[in-house]
Amino acid sequence: MYIAITRQQLGSNFRASSRDFVKYLEKENEGKSIEEQELFFNHTENNIMPDRVIAEIDANTAKLSKRDPKFYSIMVSPSQAELKHIGDSPEKLKEYTRELMKAYAASFYRNQEVSVKDVLYFAKLERERTYSEKDKAVKENQAYASKILELQHQVRAIKEGREQGDMGKLQERIQTLEREAPHQQNGKRIVPGMTKEGHQSHIHIIVSRKDVTNSHSLSPGSKFRTSETMLNGEKVKQGFDRDTFYRAAEKRFDRQFGYRRNFVETYHARNLLDKDPKRFFAALLGLPTNEKQAAKQLLFKAGVKVPSIPTNKAKLAYKAMMKLKKGIGKAMESGSIGI
Incomplete structure (x- = not known):
């Protein structure tokens, strides 16, 4: 489970409205009839139109300054394994989102308990993802992409009479590079x-x-x-505990759907990898044999090259450990192994 909390991107013009963000979330609805569209939902309602989302979020900004974010976005991205476990069910994801927002409310540190009834939110299910420049596959294909672009410029120059050359050979080289790129999907780079x-x-x-x-x-x-x-002579509690939220979000999914989470899928593992990689790998080594093999499979599917998980601490040389840490860290950041 990969969860990210992001403040409103105000930019240089400090636009207060949520309109642009809501419009962005409508991208999968473009060209579809209203019956086919995926609409917003909140804690008690479904099929909420985007205009209502904009109106309610934009109206709920009392005493916020021009430079204050008016809303936050939370992106909840289950891993492939988690989605497979629940059958990629839209209804189960919506049920989980409502449980997640209970955990969100409970993670505020206030004098009076915050409940989900105190939180104004709207959520939207999306079914597709596209590759970006940040994805490992795109990055590792970049050298091929650059060479292909260079050759395409040469072909264009020959067509326009600005250069001379054999377009046929250049086109063949382009096709060869397209095939040789290390990351393909359905036969395409x-x-x-x-x-x-x-x-x-x-x-x-x-x-x-x-x-x-x-x-x-x-x-x-x-x-x-x-x-x-201290505020007006009284102690006032404040803050939001993200660690508490992330851990609770994970536990609620597991409890709600009976999901058995491997060590490398946990938020605890990500924290260990970031702060104390030696403890991370020590914990990995200490897993039962079947869980260790499952961990290896999860890492392999996430694109982390793990020829063998070391069987003892002596094999865990610092250089090898840091190389593994880098690979696992990238997989975790991309949400590939669900943390």
């Missing part, structure tokens, strides 16, 4: 914008910075994780 194969369902959530009463701030981007400050 993977490029930015290409739709990804397999289960790609994910959820986008737009959540207001203010609570439903438009009187209290609920910012998941607070620099205070869990702290207390």
